[in-house]
Amino acid sequence: MMPFDPISIRQQFPILAQQAHDYPLVYLDNAATTQKPDSVLNAIINYYQTSNANVHRGSHFLSDKATNLFEQARQTLAEFIQAPDNSHIIWCKGATEAINQVAYGLESSLKPDDEILISSLEHHANLVPWQQLAKRTGAKLRSIPFTSDAKWEAEYASYFNEKTKILACTQISNAIGVHLPLDTLIQEAKAVGALTLIDGAQAVAHYPVNMAQLDCDFYVFSGHKMYGPTGIGVLYGKTAALEQLTPLQTGGEMVLKVSLLETEFNQLPYRLEAGTPHIEGVIGLASACEFLMQQDRQAMLDWEISLANRVRRILMNEADIKVYSPANTTLVSFSVNNINLTDLNAFLDSKGIGIRSGSHCAHPLMAQLGVSGTLRASFACYNNERDADHFVATLLDAIDLLAD
Amino acid sequence: MNTNEIKDTFNQCQSKEESFRALVKISKTLIRLDTDLKTNENAVTGCESQVWLTAEKEKETGLWHFQADSDAKLIRGFLAIILAYIEGLNSEQIQQLDLLTQLNALNLESYLTSSRNNGILAIITRIKELTQ
Numbered sequence: 001m002m003p004f005d006p007i008s009i010r011q012q013f014p015i016l017a018q019q020a021h022d023y024p025l026v027y028l029d030n031a032a033t034t035q036k037p038d039s040v041l042n043a044i045i046n047y048y049q050t051s052n053a054n055v056h057r058g059s060h061f062l063s064d065k066a067t068n069l070f071e072q073a074r075q076t077l078a079e080f081i082q083a084p085d086n087s088h089i090i091w092c093k094g095a096t097e098a099i100n101q102v103a104y105g106l107e108s109s110l111k112p113d114d115e116i117l118i119s120s121l122e123h124h125a126n127l128v129p130w131q132q133l134a135k136r137t138g139a140k141l142r143s144i145p146f147t148s149d150a151k152w153e154a155e156y157a158s159y160f161n162e163k164t165k166i167l168a169c170t171q172i173s174n175a176i177g178v179h180l181p182l183d184t185l186i187q188e189a190k191a192v193g194a195l196t197l198i199d200g201a202q203a204v205a206h207y208p209v210n211m212a213q214l215d216c217d218f219y220v221f222s223g224h225k226m227y228g229p230t231g232i233g234v235l236y237g238k239t240a241a242l243e244q245l246t247p248l249q250t251g252g253e254m255v256l257k258v259s260l261l262e263t264e265f266n267q268l269p270y271r272l273e274a275g276t277p278h279i280e281g282v283i284g285l286a287s288a289c290e291f292l293m294q295q296d297r298q299a300m301l302d303w304e305i306s307l308a309n310r311v312r313r314i315l316m317n318e319a320d321i322k323v324y325s326p327a328n329t330t331l332v333s334f335s336v337n338n339i340n341l342t343d344l345n346a347f348l349d350s351k352g353i354g355i356r357s358g359s360h361c362a363h364p365l366m367a368q369l370g371v372s373g374t375l376r377a378s379f380a381c382y383n384n385e386r387d388a389d390h391f392v393a394t395l396l397d398a399i400d401l402l403a404d
Numbered sequence: 405m406n407t408n409e410i411k412d413t414f415n416q417c418q419s420k421e422e423s424f425r426a427l428v429k430i431s432k433t434l435i436r437l438d439t440d441l442k443t444n445e446n447a448v449t450g451c452e453s454q455v456w457l458t459a460e461k462e463k464e465t466g467l468w469h470f471q472a473d474s475d476a477k478l479i480r481g482f483l484a485i486i487l488a489y490i491e492g493l494n495s496e497q498i499q500q501l502d503l504l505t506q507l508n509a510l511n512l513e514s515y516l517t518s519s520r521n522n523g524i525l526a527i528i529t530r531i532k533e534l535t536q
C-alpha cells in the first residue's frame with residue numbers, strides 16, 4: 001500500500017493541469033464523474049496496442065489474450081467489492097442500466113399490491129425504473145422519508161410488511177451526501193423476505209465496500225464515478241437473486257443453444273451479458289480498481305472529507321447560505337438566499353471552477369427540502385486545499401456581486 | 405441603454421470579471437414582469453432558467469414592444485441587451501436582425517455555456533416566431 005500523498009496523486013491526472021477561461025482549472029464536480037488517472041488511460045491504450053480481439057469467441061492468440069484480460073478484470077472487481085467469486089459480477093453500462101436490468105428482470109415475480117420500497121433520497125436512476133415497474137405490474141411504490149440527517153426512525157418499521165418485495169435504496173445521496181443506515185434497512189427487508197438492491201454509485205470511489213458483510217442481494221455502481229471510464233459499470237448479485245432475473249437484453253454470448261423457436265440461456269454471469277461487451281471499459285475499470293486498492297483508502301477518504309469540511313465550516317457561518325449536507329462527507333451541498341444558482345455557477349465557471357447546480361436528478365428530494373436545486377461541490381482524492389479555498393473565496397465574491 | 409452604449413460598455417471591459425459585472429449591472433435596467441404575466445403561455449421553454457417574454461404590436465405603426473423577465477440575473481442581463489436591439493422595430497426589421505452575431509460581438513461567450521447558449525437561442529427563436 002502506498003502512503004497517501006495528495007501531491008503525487010494529483011500528478012497522475014494530467015487533465016487537471018490546464019487553464020479554464022484563463023484560470024487554473026478547479027474541478028469540484030466529482031460526484032457527477034471523476035477524472036481518470038494515467039494508469040487507467042494507459043491500460044486502455046495498452047489493451048488496444050497489444051491484446052484487442054473479441055472475447056470468448058474463436059480461439060486464436062489475440063482472442064485468448066483479450067479473454068484472459070477480460071476475465072481477470074472480473075476477478076479484480078470481485079476483489080474490489082469482496083464478492084465471493086467472479087460469477088457475481090455482471091458487466092453493464094453503469095448504475096442506471098444495472099437498476100433497469102433488476103427492475104425489468106423481476107417483473108414476472110411481482111403481483112398487484114406487492115410493494116416496492118425506496119428512500120426519499122434516491123437519484124432518478126433508482127426511482128423511475130421502480131415507478132415504471134410499479135405501473136406495469138400494479139405494485140405499489142413507497143418511499144421512506146429520510147431527512148438530511150437520515151436517522152432510522154421507529155415508525156419506518158411500518159414500511160416493511162409481508163407485501164414488501166423489494167427494497168432499493170442508495171448508500172450515499174448524490175445530492176446531499178447523506179449516508180443511509182443500510183444495516184438496519186437491509187435487516188428489516190430480510191425480516192419480511194424482500195430482495196435488497198443498494199445503489200453504490202456515490203460510495204465506491206470513497207469507501208471500501210464488502211459484499212459479504214453488507215449482505216444485500218444486488219449492488220450496483222458506475223465505473224466513471226470511481227476513476228474508471230464511462231460506459232461501464234457493475235451489477236453485483238447473489239447467485240439466487242441473479243438467477244431470478246429475466247435478461248433485459250438477449251443475443252450473443254448469453255445463449256448456449258438456439259433454435260428458431262427456443263433458446264437455452266448460458267450460465268451466470270454470461271446469461272445477463274448480451275452482445276459484445278465493452279471490453280476496453282472493463283479493462284479500464286479493473287485498472288481503476290487497482291488504482292484504488294493500491295491506496296491507503298482511509299487516508300484518502302480522510303483527505304477528501306477534510307476538504308469538504310474545510311469548505312462547509314466557512315459556508316455554515318454565512319448568514320445567507322443554507323447547507324444541506326452533513327459534516328464528514330465528501331461533498332458540500334447548499335443554496336444561497338435570494339441568489340439564483342445558475343448565476344452563481346456562471347461566475348464560478350468564469351473563474352475556472354467547475355461545480356454542479358440544479359436538482360441533481362433528485363426532484364422528490366428537492367421538493368422535500370423545499371428548494372428547486374442546490375449547488376454541490378464534490379471532492380476527489382486529487383483535490384487540494386487550494387481548490388477548496390479558491391472555491392470559497394470566489395463563491396463569496398459572487399454572492400457579493402449578485403446580491404441585490 | 406441603447407445599443408451603442410451597450411457595445412461601448414462591453415468593448416471597454418478588460419476582463420471577464422468586468423463583463424460579468426457589466427452584465428449584472430445591465431440586468432438591473434430590465435423592468436420586471438408583473439407576476440400575472442409570468443404565465444405558461446409567456447414562458448420560453450428550452451432555457452435552464454425560467455424566462456418569460458411578451459410581445460405587443462402597435463396597431464397604427466406596426467412597431468413591436470417587448471417585456472421580458474427571468475429568475476436568473478445573467479439571463480436578465482442578456483434579455484436587457486436583446487430588448488435594446490429589438491424594441492420598437494417592425495416585423496421585417498426584427499426578422500432580418502442577426503441577434504446572435506450582435507451578442508457574439510460583445511465578447512460574452514464565456515458566460516454562454518452550452519445550456520445557457522441553448523436558452524438564448526430559444527429566446528431568439530421565440531422572438532422571431534412572435535413577430536412573424
Ligand SMILES: Cc1ncc(COP(=O)(O)O)c(C=O)c1O
Nearest residue numbers: 094095096123125174201202222
Ligand atoms: C446515487 C446515484 N445513482 C445512480 C446514478 C446513475 O449513474 P449512471 O448515470 O452512471 O448510470 C448516479 C449518477 O449520477 C448517482 O449519483
